[in-house]
Amino acid sequence: MTAISTVARWRRVLENVRDFQNLTMPQALEGLRIQHHNTQYNRRFAYTIFSLPFSYAWMNSRPEEGSDLYKALEPVNTAITGLDPSLDPVAQIGTMLEAVEKADLTLKGLIQEPELATVTGLVSELKRTVKVSMLAALLGPHGTVELSHTEWEKRLNGVTESLRDRGNEPNPRWVDLSVEPISVVTNPSDTTVSIEEVVAASHPGFQSMISAFQGQSLRPRPLEVQKQFGAQWISYVHSQWDDHYRKEIAKLQGCDFRDYQHDFFGDLGKIRNDFIHHAGVATKKSAGCRILPWFEAGEDMFLTPKMYLDVLNLWPWDYIANRPEPLKGSDRGSFKGSAPNSLLAEVEQRAASLGVPNNSVIEQALSSWMTSHPLDALDPIGSDLTQREGTMADSKIWERTDNEGFANIQRVMSNRGYFETAGRGDETDAIAAADLAAGTGTYVFPDDGDETKRFKVEELVQPPFDNKPVRILSAEAPPFGEWVEVTV
Incomplete structure (x- = not known):
């Protein structure tokens, strides 16, 4: 099986191949036909440039052999590897582009009607999802940090001007989120955020200067923007597993998705919940994690690069690639349905006042319904x-x-x-x-x-x-x- 996201990624690769060709003037292609002492070198160079996006992608992330995606793309690889500098370059490049167009048409069909899944394919795609999202989370704060660093330097440089021109207060500024690229402006609007918020969230302030004055090497102070990216990443990878891959893999294994029970996923869920529901401050639940024992109760939760690596390296890849043992000790499940919000509110208040857990309320209600509706x-x-x-x-x-x-x-x-x-x-x-x-x-x-x-x-x-x-x-x-x- 090839995931839809993988097919879409290969379509972008094919689009990049076409872009190289579109940027080339027809006269340049015709010039490759002229025979001179550098003819073969020029043709090899042109072939390499035209095929560069595909060749690198094929070399580093070739689809699983035998898959529909592999069958669709292999003719493109054959056309590229068969480019011969001794033959007509225009005709060969035309053949290559025809293979690209045919492959893209097939890939479009694979997105509309995906091929059947395999456990190996799903696990591989999940691992790639964790890695790519991890890269985005680690690099994501840099743009905000760079913006706040530039603002900090402007402030320090403005100190001299303020002293020279007494009474000259610094002008307030905002970051406008509605323009591309994101820019600093002098007037607020519904789409701006104060530059003070940006600096407070993503700049260490005088910490580095104090460190230099004292001759110390201090660990960088955690920044709010790093905390936000960490929270988003933990939530994303947890939901990818719990809401999608867990259920899809279980279907292929012929088991209930609830059978996949592992301390790692329990830890990931506890950390995710504290990020989302406890403002990123660790509770006793996160402090009690077994596989990911990162935080103490009451600690502000910032993900370090090592913690990102822990998720990748400690993820039970072998465990999810195999059929789990049936879940023992519990036969409980969820019940889908809805009820008027007013009734739900009354039930929640009554249950809370009586100290009755929600699960007990649902169980009693279902049992009562079954009793009053015999077969x-x-x-x-x-x-x-x-x-x-x-x-x-x-x-x-x-x-x-x-x-x-x-x-x-x-x-x-x-x-x-x-x-x-x-x-x-x-x-x-x-x-x-x-x-x-x-x-x-x-x-x-x-x-x-x-x-x-x-x-x-x-x-x-x-x-x-x-x-x-x-x-x-x-x-x-x-x-x-x-x-x-x-x-x-």
């Missing part, structure tokens, strides 16, 4: 699918395979409805028949609540509880999601 109450005509009246001869049981097997369920009832099915007998059948005639029944619909895709089913065979996929009885599969026919 016999929802199936007044009978549970034998092959014998129940109204079941179509070609009805099938369908199971949802995407979206973690989940679908929203809606039951439409009359005023009496299925709540009165305890009576059994003819009265029950009459009530059910009246409900069906009124358009009542059981429906499934997608998470986005699109009513146009609401689909009526003959029976809800298996609700999407306890990590089980939803199963429904119907002649056709619903018009949303992915469903497969199953036999029971």
Whole structure:
């Protein structure tokens, strides 16, 4: 499998090859046809320049052999390695560019319809994501630091002017975020930030001067901008794993994504939470990290270069590349759904006043709902699918395979409805028949609540509880999601 981001990156490489050619005047290409004592050298030089973006990318990050991406790009490599200085240069460069255009068209299709994933490919792409984002986080503060350093020098130089011209106060300045390149301006607006904020966040002030005067070599003072980049990076790599790669790899391994349990990811989550929810000040949870024991409780959290390397080097790459052991000691999961905000607020206040955890509230609510909705109450005509009246001869049981097997369920009832099915007998059948005639029944619909895709089913065979996929009885599969026919 090749990730979409990798395909997009190779499309940019091919675009760079075209850019080199577009910058070359046709007369220069024709000039390569002229025979003289430097002809072969000039042609080799031109071939190297034209193919430089691709050749370096192919040499350093060649796609996995046998992948669709490799098959699409290999003809470009063949055309480049086959460039012969003794043959017509214009024709050969034309052949190379034709291969580039054909490859780009194929890559565009791979973005729209990606090839099937592999665990090796996903782990490799995740590692690259961690490295590239790490590079961006380490180098990112430099632009802000350079801006504040320039401002600091201007202030020191302005001291002499202020003393010479008494009463001349320094002019306030702001950084305008709406212009390119970002510039310092003399008037504030909705898109400016005070230069004082920039200096305070990204300049050590007089620390370096004090160090020089005292003849000491002090460790650089942590800067706020470094803290912000560190927080963003930790949050980014954590979400990449927890929200994307963890689930995709688990699908390929045929396991529940919750089976991937490792102290490293627990530590990463604790540090991320303290950055986001505790203003970057370590709590006891971050202080208790096992794999990443970086901070003490109450410590301001600044990532050092070594900490970035710790994440890369201590990431359990071998562990995530293999199928994990099933999670033991817990069979708990989350329940998708929503409720009115007013009700949620009341429940949260009541639970807090009683000291009841949210998990207990949800568990009690679901248990109460199951008790008040027994299966016999929802199936007044009978549970034998092959014998129940109204079941179509070609009805099938369908199971949802995407979206973690989940679908929203809606039951439409009359005023009496299925709540009165305890009576059994003819009265029950009459009530059910009246409900069906009124358009009542059981429906499934997608998470986005699109009513146009609401689909009526003959029976809800298996609700999407306890990590089980939803199963429904119907002649056709619903018009949303992915469903497969199953036999029971």
